[in-house]
Amino acid sequence: MAEEPLEINEVDLFPKAMGATVVDRWTLSSAPDESRAPALAWWPVARIGLGLVVKRRIFKVFMGLGLINFLFFSAMIYFLAGLAAQLKGQRFGQGPLEFARNFIFTGTGESYRDFISGQNIVVMLLLAISGAVLVGNDFRFRSLTFYFSKPLERWQYFLGKLVATSLLVSMLTLLPCLALFVEYGLFGDTFDYFIESWRIFFGIVAYGLLVSVGMSTLLLGVAALLQRTISIVMVWGLIFIFLPIVTEVIHEAARGSHYWKLLDFWSLLQWCSNAFFGIESSLFSAEPWYPIAALAAWLGAALWAFWSKTRAVEVVS
Amino acid sequence: MSELIRLEKLKRLYGAHLAFEADEVVLQPGVVGLLGPNGAGKSTLLNMLMGLLAPSAGRAWMLGFDAARESRKVRSRVGYMPENDSFVAGLSVLQFVSLAGELCGQKAVDARRRAHEVLSLLGLEEARYRLIEEQSTGIRQRAKLAQALINDPDLVILDEPTNGLDPAGRSAMLELISRLHREQGKSILLSSHLLGDVERVCDSVVILDRGRVLAHGAVSELTSSSLRNSYRIQVTGSVEACGKLLRARGVGLEAIPARAGAPPRDYIVTLPPGADTRLLLEAFSAADGTEPACLLSGLQPHEENLETVFERIVAGGGGGSADG
Numbered sequence: 203m204a205e206e207p208l209e210i211n212e213v214d215l216f217p218k219a220m221g222a223t224v225v226d227r228w229t230l231s232s233a234p235d236e237s238r239a240p241a242l243a244w245w246p247v248a249r250i251g252l253g254l255v256v257k258r259r260i261f262k263v264f265m266g267l268g269l270i271n272f273l274f275f276s277a278m279i280y281f282l283a284g285l286a287a288q289l290k291g292q293r294f295g296q297g298p299l300e301f302a303r304n305f306i307f308t309g310t311g312e313s314y315r316d317f318i319s320g321q322n323i324v325v326m327l328l329l330a331i332s333g334a335v336l337v338g339n340d341f342r343f344r345s346l347t348f349y350f351s352k353p354l355e356r357w358q359y360f361l362g363k364l365v366a367t368s369l370l371v372s373m374l375t376l377l378p379c380l381a382l383f384v385e386y387g388l389f390g391d392t393f394d395y396f397i398e399s400w401r402i403f404f405g406i407v408a409y410g411l412l413v414s415v416g417m418s419t420l421l422l423g424v425a426a427l428l429q430r431t432i433s434i435v436m437v438w439g440l441i442f443i444f445l446p447i448v449t450e451v452i453h454e455a456a457r458g459s460h461y462w463k464l465l466d467f468w469s470l471l472q473w474c475s476n477a478f479f480g481i482e483s484s485l486f487s488a489e490p491w492y493p494i495a496a497l498a499a500w501l502g503a504a505l506w507a508f509w510s511k512t513r514a515v516e517v518v519s
Numbered sequence: 520m521s522e523l524i525r526l527e528k529l530k531r532l533y534g535a536h537l538a539f540e541a542d543e544v545v546l547q548p549g550v551v552g553l554l555g556p557n558g559a560g561k562s563t564l565l566n567m568l569m570g571l572l573a574p575s576a577g578r579a580w581m582l583g584f585d586a587a588r589e590s591r592k593v594r595s596r597v598g599y600m601p602e603n604d605s606f607v608a609g610l611s612v613l614q615f616v617s618l619a620g621e622l623c624g625q626k627a628v629d630a631r632r633r634a635h636e637v638l639s640l641l642g643l644e645e646a647r648y649r650l651i652e653e654q655s656t657g658i659r660q661r662a663k664l665a666q667a668l669i670n671d672p673d674l675v676i677l678d679e680p681t682n683g684l685d686p687a688g689r690s691a692m693l694e695l696i697s698r699l700h701r702e703q704g705k706s707i708l709l710s711s712h713l714l715g716d717v718e719r720v721c722d723s724v725v726i727l728d729r730g731r732v733l734a735h736g737a738v739s740e741l742t743s744s745s746l747r748n749s750y751r752i753q754v755t756g757s758v759e760a761c762g763k764l765l766r767a768r769g770v771g772l773e774a775i776p777a778r779a780g781a782p783p784r785d786y787i788v789t790l791p792p793g794a795d796t797r798l799l800l801e802a803f804s805a806a807d808g809t810e811p812a813c814l815l816s817g818l819q820p821h822e823e824n825l826e827t828v829f830e831r832i833v834a835g836g837g838g839g840s841a842d843g
Contacts, residue, residue, distance in 0.1 A: 352623055
């Protein structure tokens with residue numbers, strides 16, 4: 203016997219579809235009010251920029267590379283803490299344990315500085331690849347006309363892109379470094395490490411932010427000028443690989459003159475990290491304003507490049 | 520909304536090159552066409568109105584706001600569809616339109632709901648989850664229109680919206696534009712070099728050429744014969760005698776080409792200011808019985824279309840304002 207067809211009254215179905223949006227094909231409801239403060243217009247720019255990079259496979263590869271270093275340090279802190287707990291009160295093994303502690307991760311400013319500096323290599327590679335996605339494509343696909351036809355100011359666009367790039371960098375530098383700091387402190391017998399190491403905490407935050415914001419600003423300038431991935435990679439390589447080699451050679455030839463190091467972005471970051479962590483260094487110890495001025499010049503040039511290229515309307519002569 | 524747009528001694532120079540100049544133009548709400556050949560200054564004007572380009576001199580108001588000084592308020596209330604493709608690469612159509620809503624200050628969830636509505640209105644339901652840069656020109660054009668509508672603007676500015684569309688797509692886009700005004704009550708500023716597009720959807724028009732506003736006013740007024748006092752006449756007899764007769768009374772005469780080899784019999788005549796059709800009738804009556812014969816066999820008001828108006832105004836270098 204054939205089954206009787208069910209009679210369904212469509213109107214009865216609506217209450218069951220709670221939260222469903224019924225779209226009328228031919229009418230528009232009034233637009234929602236502006237619910238976000240105008241000054242926060244940069245946030246969608248940042249969120250979309252970050253999302254565009256994060257969903258790329260290359261990001262996952264570099265994130266994985268960055269995590270390897272972090273996981274190694276994290277595992278070593280855990281391993282040494284566990285070993286120390288097991289060997290507590292025993293004379294046997296204290297010597298090798300102390301040696302391993304000094305060798306692998308000491309919990310001092312130097313170890314956190316070296317961790318972030320090590321991550322900087324991965325950051326440099328990631329930014330070289332991501333520059334076109336984050337910024338360059340906006341110029342190539344004329345997205346700026348779209349952005350600036352909305353109530354968005356130029357500084358908000360810059361801030362949005364800067365936040366997106368800085369968050370990306372922070373995910374590989376500042377955040378894992380803070381995680382290591384917390385992990386190291388928690389494995390101690392007391393919480394004294396956190397109290398005694400305020401300078402280290404300050405150093406991590408300050409150096410992490412400098413690396414994030416500094417490298418992001420540099421990238422925004424380079425990407426706005428060059429726009430295409432291949433060009434960005436070449437100039438990025440020039441700044442972070444070729445220039446340090448050349449300045450090192452000249453530095454040697456000039457019998458150790460430090461001034462050539464002002465052209466090396468890595469050296470400037472290194473000097474800043476030493477200053478933040480309170481690590482003594484002979485580099486520019488007598489002239490602390492030189493590296494600050496050089497860093498300001500690098501970032502100023504990048505800002506100028508970004509600012510001068512970021513226009514809604516391109517005037518063709 | 521009393522005035523849609525007001526321009527006062529607005530000027531934009533690129534170096535020494537004049538890109539746009541207008542003494543005083545006032546446009547009322549409705550569907551306004553911005554008509555001119557390529558390089559006439561249409562996009563320059565739109566960019567100045569949106570506050571994207573600073574004027575070299577003068578001021579512009581849109582929806583009562585100073586376009587240069589209150590640019591943010593203008594951009595909050597206006598939807599702009601640029602001429603060229605202007606996308607955020609890597610986003611789907613839905614994400615792109617939602618982003619436009621968020622940039623207008625809407626919450627992400629509200630912007631997404633509104634984007635769904637606008638995309639449905641424009642017939643983009645099926646394309647909404649596809650990458651925008653991989654879509655056809657027709658879909659990209661409609662996506663650009665969708666992002667312009669996301670904030671429920673009082674005025675929608677469309678810069679060459681039918682660019683790159685096939686005839687069917689072009690017709691659909693023009694129908695959409697008409698419906699936006701008819702059903703949604705939006706004012707529209709349509710910039711185009713296609714006379715047919717403007718004539719089909721616009722109530723009033725601004726005619727530009729080489730950076731100057733040559734004429735502006737309602738389409739019906741610009742194409743109406745009453746403004747220029749012109750008529751179409753048919754004559755029989757000696758064409759030369761007719762011409763001489765009318766020119767002697769200050770009547771402008773323009774022959775309408777006839778079949779190959781045949782003398783023109785149809786003319787468009789423009790009467791001097793203050794005169795009416797009695798002048799024509801008196802002229803031909805006075806010529807009655809003279810040799811060679813010259814007879815008026817037909818007379819009707821001359822109705823122009825926008826194309827002939829445009830050609831006449833551009834050729835003449837200006838036609839003034841139809842609204843005052």
